[in-house]
Amino acid sequence: MRTTGTTGAIAGRLEQLRGTLPTRNHNARTVAALAANPGCARRGVLDAAGIEKTVLADRLGFPARYGGRSPFAIGRGNVFEARVKADGGTELRRLLAETLGANPDAGALVDVEHESAGRPSREERVARTRDALARAARGEPDACAILDHPLLPLDVAGRRAYLEPDAMACRVAGRLYVVEIKSFAIIDGSADPGKLASATRQAAVYVHALRRLAAELGLDPDVVATDIVLVCAQDFSNRPVAVVLDVRRELATTRRRLERLSGVEELLGELPDTLTFDVDGDLAGEAVARVPAAYVPDCLSACELALFCRDEARGCGPGGGSVGTLGTSVRGALGGIEDIGDALALADGTRAARPGEEDVARLLRRAQALRTEVLGAEMPGSQAPGIALPRPVGPPAASRAELSGGVG
Amino acid sequence: MTTVPTGRAAGDPAALAAAATDAVLADLGSGAHRGVVVDSPPGAGKSTLVVRAAGELAQAGERLMIVAQTNNQVDDLLVRLVQDHPALTVGRLSATGYRLPPALVGTSVLNAEKAEALDACAVVVATAAKWALVQDRRWPWAIVDEAYQMRSDALLLVARLFDRALFVGDPGQLDPFATVDTSRWHSLSYDPSQSAVVVLRRHNPDLPVHRLPVSWRLPASAAPLVSEAFYPFTPFRSGTGPGERLLHFGAAREHDAYDAAVDVAAKSGWGLLELPARFTAAADEEAVHAVATLAARLLARGGTTIGERTPDGVPLDASRIAIGVSHREQRARVESALRDLGAAEIVVDTANRLQGREFDVTVVLHPLSGRRDATEFHLETGRLCVLASRHRHACLVVARAGIPDLLDAHPTADPVHLGVPVSFPDGWEANQAVLAELARHRVALSG
Amino acid sequence: MSAIAALGRLRAAATGAAQPAATVRHRHLSARPLVLVPYVLAGEAFAPLAVLVGTDRDRPHLLAVPQPRDRDRRFAHAAELGRLLLPYLGAFAAETETIERRGDDPYERSLDAPQVLVPTAGGVEYLRLLGRSTRFRRTDGEFAVAEEVPLLGRWSTWLADRAGVPGSSVLLAMTDLLTQAWVTGQSALEDGDLAALLAWIDPPAGQRGDRAARAVEGGPTAGPATDPAFDERLVPLIAAFDEAVAAERAEAAGAEARTDLGPRGRDAEQAIRDALAAELMPTWDRVWRGVELLGALPAGGSVAGRWEADRASYSFFAADLADPESRPQPRVPGAVSAAAQLATRERAQARLDAEQVRDDPLLMAAVRLAGEAFRGGLIAVDAERMVAEPGKKTARPRPMLTFATDDEPLFGPGTDLACVERPDAKARVLEAEPGRVVLELRGGMGGGKAPKPGSVPEVGEVLCWTSLIAEFRRGPDWPAVEDTPWTHGGPPPEPEPEVASDPDDDALEEWS
DSSP, X not given: OOOHHHXXXXXXXXXXXXXXXXXXXXXXXXXXXXXXXXXXXXXXXXXXXXBOHHHHXXXXXXXXXXXXXXHHHHHHHHHHHHHHHHHHHHHHHHHHHHHHSSOBOSOOEEETTTSSSSOOOHHHHHHHHHHHHHXXXXXXXXXXXXXXXXXXXXXXXXXXXXXXXXXXXXEXXXXXXXXXXXXXXXXXXXXXXXXXXXXXXXXHHHHHHHHHHXXXXXXXXXXXOSEEEEEEEETTSSOEEEEEEEOHHHHHHHHHHHXXXXXXXXXXXXXXXXXXXXXXXXXXXXXXXXXXXXXXXXXXXXXXXXXXXXXXXXXXTTTTOBGGGXXXXXXXXXXXXXXXXXXXXXXXXXXXXXXXXXXXXXXXXXXXXXXXXXXXXXXXXXXXXXXXXXXXXXXXXXXXXXXXXXXX | OEEOOOOOSOSOHHHHHHHHHHHHHHHHHHOOOSEXXXXXXXXXXXXXXXXXXXXXXXXXXXXXXXXXXXHHHHHHHHHHHHHHOTTSOXXXXXXXXXXXXXXXXXXXXXXXXXXXXXXXXXXXXXXHHHHTXXXXXXXXXXXXTTTTSSBHHHHHHHGGGEEEEEEEEOTTSOOOOOSSOOGGXXXXXXXXXXXXXXXXXXXXXXXXXXXXXXXXXXXXXXXXXXXXXXXTTSOOEESSOTTSSEEEOOOOSSOSHHHHHHHHHHHHSEEEEEEOOOOOOSOOHHHHHHHHHHHHHHHHTTOEEEOSSOTTOEEOOGGGEEEEESSHHHHHHHHHHHHHTTOTTSEEEEHHHHTTOOEEEEEEEOTTTTOSSOOHHHHOHHHHHHHTTSEEEEEEEEEETTHHHHHHTOOOOOOOOTTOOOOSSOHHHHHHHHHHHHGGGEEEOOO | OOHHHHHHHHHHHHHTSOEESOSXXXXXXXXXXXXXXXXXXXTSSSOEEEEEEESOTTOOEEEEOSSTTOHHHHHHHHHHHHHHHHHHHHTTSSSEEEEEETTEEEEEEESXXXXXXXXXXXXXXXXXHHHHHHTTOOSSSTTOOOTHHHHHHHHHHHHHHHHTSTTOOSEEEHHHHHHHHEEOSSOHHHHTXXXXXXXXXXXXXXXXXXXXXXXXXXXXXXXXXOOHHHHHXXXXXXXXXXXXXXXXXXXXXXXXXXXXXXXXXXXXXXXXXXXXXXXXXXXXXXHHHHHHHHHTSOBOTTHHXXXXXXXXXXXXXXXXXXXXXXXXXXXXOOHHHHHHHXXXXXXXHHHHHHHHHHHOHHHHHHHHHTTSEEEXXXXXXXXXXXXXXXXXXXXXXXXXXXXXXXXXXXXXXXXXXXXXXXXTOEEEEEEEETTEEEEEEXXXXXXXXXXXXXXXXXXXXXXXXXXXXXXXXXXXXXXXXGGOOGGGTSSOSSOOOSSOSSOOHHHHOOOO
């Protein structure tokens, strides 16, 4: 545990970095995403400061392409979720009983957000969540069985974040289960492993936050189960089906990542005291560049800033940018060589190996010799064999489709 | 499932082990179960159990088939069988061109290519691949050895041959693998790429599962770490206590890092020879050289091992040392380096092929040494477990500095499949636990 | 990754031009492939939105579903797609050759087979889901569909299953074909975008590949998942269509045929078709451009052999389909079929790995670099050498071959090797030292006392030897389904009924 003084100082630094940039509340998705590239200091600092990275990406001139959701997907998701929760959770109770082998405890479905008229404040929702949780854990007779839209406080990098689960806490046989409703399909007993993984990671964050909250309330954290219930659509229908997932591994990862994130102090120590990201145009680029990034292609599907970082990584160094832009497997084959031009110079024998590079240099020279033996000399800018075909000439694309379309 | 309690990891190890074995044999003898599963941590007397169970079943007049995974495993089992049960008629079913190894020549073992020729044998032993070819025969009992390393599709091919079976294996070692993407079968309860035991238990959740609680191989210095890091929910202990396994070396002559590492390992059972942090390509010549030199130095120092079975000491010759690596290319390079150092007799192999084997001292090239990025392959818990649990006296690890940072920066994005039981611990935690222990026995090798 | 492949990417990144990843094409390319570019509606398990399909680059057929959540329209779409695809898929079954098999009955194998090309791996998954959602549909009863629908489902399922067999060429993703042949200066992840990948390989005249790739990023996606931004544009178009249909239906009170659109409905549908055509056409053109580029590469020596396996699979499937007793492929394979599938794929993978490196010196270069092969000139031959193996009485010809090589093979004495240029030859390493490898020839010399003429290489030959030897093993005899052992759940209860007995779930759903 850090002392309040240190935390206060860090909070001040982070506030300065953020300036007037809009903040983003952490949700389970952002916390779960911390696991995506934990070695990236830039992401660590921006996340700790709670900066809305989409806005920053716009300012940097590299608007994020990632993160948009189709209106069709959103619509389907909402309809599906409403259906599962309808009638005080009748369908949900049936699913829980079926998958967990025990009936959910008696009690109402309490919606923390929509219980009263008007949208309650954050503090109100947290208080209601705590209250409902405490009563449920004590097994009070009128305690709720299903808690919808809870708001869970969680300390992320020394800052209190509020998690808004798109999940529920359900009480079954005296234990609380996190229930996530996702509208993707389980077809013949299997589902997209990537979607399952991200649902599992998010659920683990909720489990973590709930267990923390339970501990704060003086309860045994084990009252929150490490098995979660995932509700999905069955096959090609709208009918819900539930499965139990063991999230203990993901829970351990979440705990590790959050612990590591509290190490943001060290990252800040490397930065100039006056640094802020709340500046325009080129200055923003310069400011962000002060915090080193660890760009890898996987960032493209995980981080709003990825296009900026990719451009930076491609443009850095003397010859063609960082080898990391080509993927981790390419990077792994090159030992510690960082720069594309540098690696090629070793392969071509135009640069001598520095101490520690001898193995890689030898490997690259042999590899180049074999490539040359098979392909002939590769001149810079040379094209692959078989590419020099004439480009086709034809009518404009759209018109051709119209011509032959309209069957039936 | 019903997990049969086998006692806490305390008390007299011999009594604990005997009680566990008796419980297994009682379950077998009761006839109440079609199958019995025995989880055995490294060196917990799996072969002893198999040989004893074979003896008891034969004594009860039951014909028995034994399924092992490799020809070496078959031969090892045969040697133990004829030693312990010289009166038993034992058959070895083998492929064309197989010849009995010297240890089995002149014994009662009958070798044949066709099952018909062995119909008179009380016990017939063969590899799973050979059993798959047998037709029109059925045995009331089978013992399936190394069942966690057997793929379930291999079990599918032999299960028609027996009514009941004892499945024995080590759940902590490397899972079987396939050469193609197998995700399309993962949600099937009979996923052909899963281990035989996992599939067996998914379909027969009521089979009794026993655990052998004592490792007779691992010394007191290693059992707690291996148990905690790789078997967190199924602890075991060592059969020997502190000080019962000793490793002595002659005086050091070079007084360099290699000598220091050897001395540290002799004293503590562990040693970490740490090279300067550096990212390397797959073939890290410096690390390869360090591994070979360290192994050669162990040999050159003229060590003696003293243990409960060898109170007078046994010279640490090349046959008692092994080197463990992750890749075939590393193996080839280390072998080549050993030839240059005149120590070519020392066994070098990949983790996959060291499974089930045992040595006095091992030298291990850490799977993550010099890597820029960790991969699922290099993080696989079973790989490190195999490498860190082959030794009776000491294990020396060669690694580049910086592995903890690598682990910290490793993204976690493992895909999730429905219906696949989560395996513990994950590679990250197991690696951290082992590194934390190794850090206490560290010797730096400057570049 | 091998340093050979890594160097290709580095060179591409530095020069802005794609580099060869292979010297030959390792997949069969049909003279008449069928290209299929599908789109599905986001958020649904499987709701086809549109496809561009055809065998003629200049005559793409656009099939679009103006309201993909309408079940009747979805199955009308599947029927329409069936009417286009089925004639093509069935067209190759008639002409066959008789293949004799050792120890087995001869069978008829078609002389050619269909080949479906999709833009990305997502297209393979599209066909799998298309198959799953249509092959169990009934052609009679309350939710009857057109007869093409379940038939298309069974063909799609065959294509998608077959695509999982390594080396098969009946259903291929263009991104996979292109990345097998060329390596770009971006990451493998970014190569998954057909537009960027093709821009690297085949940039517009006068442009560098890297700049061309950046220019096309963020353009229309190759699907099947649509771009959320495109969906935003689609929302009002579909709403307009729904309104038009509702209005027209209200006017013609009681009209039943929903496909019978009035002028307003047709206009609304046309607007949707136009939007989809504009989004899909660039990908259509790219797939065909890819076909051209790949067609200019020579095929690997063993490509035709692997295509024979595809033709055999095609003939078996077509024959099964013609059998009135046959049923659609099950939802999930049983224990025995799953194990057999895995075994088939592993054997195909082993064959592919071995054949590709033999066919392609660039792939073999990576094996040489890893120390698992060497190429060298034969500098000395002792053709008379005879050796009596341990345990054998008679000495056999064991010619000794000495090679000079710059490669650095890592194999020690006793390693068995196979030869690229002389496929029958088998040898074992006697000695390997820097610059020189000595082998003992052990096989491929005939059974006689002296080696068969021409079977011993001669001084001056340059040969490539590798320790990667493919073992072509026969598949095991799997138990019959009804003999599935207790370890694997025992025999399955009852074979699945021909068509799922519980009513079509999604037929009953209201899609909102």
